Amino acid sequence: MVKTLAASRPFLWLVLALPGAWILYRWAATPEAYGYGHAIGDSGDWAAWLLLVTLAVTPVRLALRKARVAIWLMRHRRDLGVASFAYAAGHTVIYLVNKAGLRPVLAEAGSPDMLTGWLALALFVPLAATSNDIAVRALKRAWKRLHRLVYPAAVLTFVHWALAAFDPTTAYIHIGILAAIESVRVWLQRR
Structure with missing residues (x-):
């Protein structure tokens, strides 16, 4: 039963x-304590973490x-990638709702x-759309x-994080993790 589940x-x-349900619940239940900054940050974090796992x-x-x-x-790599995209899309929706109009978004x-974020999202859209049998x-x-x-999209994602963050230290740590994952992948593929 547990194995099947x-x-x-x-x-x-x-x-x-x-995590997405928790983000939405916290934002709806306590908007003063858990506002836009937390919702945008947490949704972006989950998108990035799932991307690293993928x-x-x-x-x-x-x-x-x-x-x-x-x-x-x-077996579940595509599921993890699509979930990463879903959190990135949620991150984008939160941003758009906060801006409340096309003019501030375009500005x-x-x-x-923002440019690196939009480019990353543009690269992820065809990947998510084609992640099915x-x-x-x-x-x-x-x-x-x-x-x-996914590789240039991942780089753009983490550059977006580093440029958009108030304190980019966490983004730099994740860039290091991304570099380690890719270095190991290249080394193992050549071996």
Whole structure:
């Protein structure tokens, strides 16, 4: 029963949705204490963390091959990536709601912090839209080439975080984690 539940895709999506539900609840229940700044920050954090987990799947698979965790991660990599996109989309919606109009959004769109965020989102949209079995079958080899856009999109995501943060220290730490994941991936693929 527990194994079946753990392998269940709906259960995984329930677990992945819990932080989002908590963010929405806290923002609705205590808007003075947990306002825009917390909601935008937490949604962005979850998008970035899930992106790092998604990117770590390949190095884990290459290092551990047939370990259960590697197999589980491979089976659910697209789910993790789509969940990362969902949090990024939520992050964007929170930003748009706060700006309450197109004019303030366009006024900020050219600044480096916002531009990197919008570019990252633009790269993630086709990845999320094609993260399903139908798209994999239809695109064949082109699917893998398309999904390599995750690497520049990830860099843009973390640059956006560093530029937009009041204190970029946490963003720099995550950039280091991203660099480590990618270094290990490249090293294992060449080995």
